[in-house]
Amino acid sequence: MSAIELRGLTKVYPGGVRALDALDLVIPDGEFFALLGPSGCGKTTLLRTIAGLETATSGSVVLGERDVTNIQPGARDLAMVFQDYALFPHMDVTDNIAYPLRIKKVAKAARGDKAREVGERLGLAQLMDRRPGQLSGGQQQRVALARVMATQARAFLFDEPLSNLDARLRLEARTFLKRLQRELGVTTVFVTHDQAEALAMADRMAVMEAGHIRQVGTPAEVFQRPINTFVASFIGSTPMNLLDAVVRGDSLEVSGCKVAVPESAAGLLTDGEKIVYGVRPEYMSYSAGPAEGALGGKVSIVENLGASHLVTLEVGTASVQAVVPEGREPVPGDDGYALPRADRALAYRDGDLVAAGRGGTEAGA
Template identity: 45%
Template sequence: MAKVILEHLKRKFNNVTAIEDISFEIPDGEFWVLVGPSGCGKSTILRTIAGLETITSGKLFIGDRLMNDIPARQRDVAMVFQNYALYPHMTVAQNIAFGMEMRKVNPKMIQERVKTVARSLSLEHLLDRKPKQLSGGQQQRVALGRAIARQPQLFLLDEPLSNLDAQLRDDTRAELKQLHQQLGITTIYVTHDQVEAMTLADQIVVLNQGKIQQIGEPQSVYTLPANQMVATFLGNPPMNILSAIYRGDNFDIGGQLLAIPKDLRQRLRLSSGQRVNLGIRPEHIKISNSEVNLQQSKLLVEVKLIEPLGRETLIRVGLFDSLGLLNVQVAGIVRSHPGDNLNLQLDMNQLCVFNPSTGERMFPIF
């Protein structure tokens, strides 16, 4: 096991910069997730740590050892790919054992580790099968087993669950978290799936266009996004963004006045007439039975689409000035229909304010 340190890491492909000035330190034994949209550089960072990409500039340490010029085979890392990369002519047992055999581990120890890993991943009854005889989920567990059996100092996982169906992805994600708790091996996990990021990570690194947008604990990043990109990327459905003008006592949102509680006005530090973007999560909006008035933090909207999800309902509503759709997430069943008008009560204590020019969060300020 080892800590991982990236210092001003940069990777260029000809004239294209894939990652730029990436710096962070992962403590020994923690599970970090790199998350972001396609093309943000997360897989390039992982491959650079693995030694599959050359560092253009900056430094990479695994443990206390500088890794810039160390070949991949000497880095003592195990990588699990999206496509599993199993050897089709080998059995499950042989696939799990392969890495250890290449490192000349004692045959008796190899046999013991294969059995132990197979037991932990519920693969004991599949040890004599070949990959083509396995389901996608079973193949993924074999790939994980091969990495675990090596007992590396670092795990690197590149979207390992993306090829699985929804239920199997949930089950395997839980197994992954449980395995990390048991093994305690430093793990770096790449995904574009925010649910995986939120549920697995000790810390999340949100990336966009090759740069770090925010690093923090999942709930902290979700609650207090550093900028509008993070706010709209994390969360399903994403945070609603409303263009508004600050009027002192209220926000003017397309002609509707959203009253601002007095204690919040004192903390906003905005100038009258200033344009801002307001961010509010769908779960922080409620349907109100009372009429909209200037003393309340409410908006009048029109129902566009209703999506029942069982224990909750997602309602997509439109403001009357065609500013786009808002997502509202409420518990239980909603007895509304497209075309109905609703009064929405916003929880102003959960409001984020962003600079419309830079996207940076202006409020809350800590």
């Protein structure tokens, strides 16, 4: 197996479109690494450049100790699963799994044995004679995984492999895929636009925007301490509250309400300074009555999340959201108060993190 290192990797398309801008990144051997970002941020281009399907304009891709920047894709010893699985419709499961071995000129009997061995491991033993058109989406995905396993590649590259599955299958598939990667110990790069997938599966992750890597860290680090307002607004199934605030001594003024400054902010903020105050809805407690340091307003929207509700309060000119446990949710039109946890609050100056609460991980403090 091998680590993957990117050194100043740049990709510029004709017309001057800079898809990747001087990226530096190290993915250690055996790590499950997720690339996350909005559509068009460059994450798939980065994956394809690592694979050799796109040619780097400058910079280098190193696999282990080997610079593979100018090496053809087939000689890089990488295996890739595409969004549509790229299975051959005229081949049965056995031949689809064995195809990379056929390209490597492995003897027919040996590659058949390997395909059946891997297929059985992934629960495909009863499906080996079927063609892709006779399989469900989840079964097709397992065939695609079996094919990369059969190659015994030095690293796996996944381009949104779960996006074609329904919600229930996606949950099952991401658990299965993470367990499989742990068992194999293969360096894996996983591209997704679904933050729940990245947070649930990755050992570490990179959040990308417009060809740049904005933050690299563990899921906990990126979720709890996003280093800029882009990452803060992008990460989380419920968006972070990012509120204009003014420093007033040892407190902050937010839409006419006073809240505590984030822990660890002492000496970092100047009285009268305008900042952006950030706190996730999950770290806001809700009450029907006033509370010191709370943001008070009128309930405008209540969204059912299943075991909890997302409550939106109109606080002056700002909208503030809080997650409320099931059974305690208000109704639109109620007065309500959202109390942020100072140990989970964040302060941003000019878009960059300047102070953070001490709750959760200490990384990025």
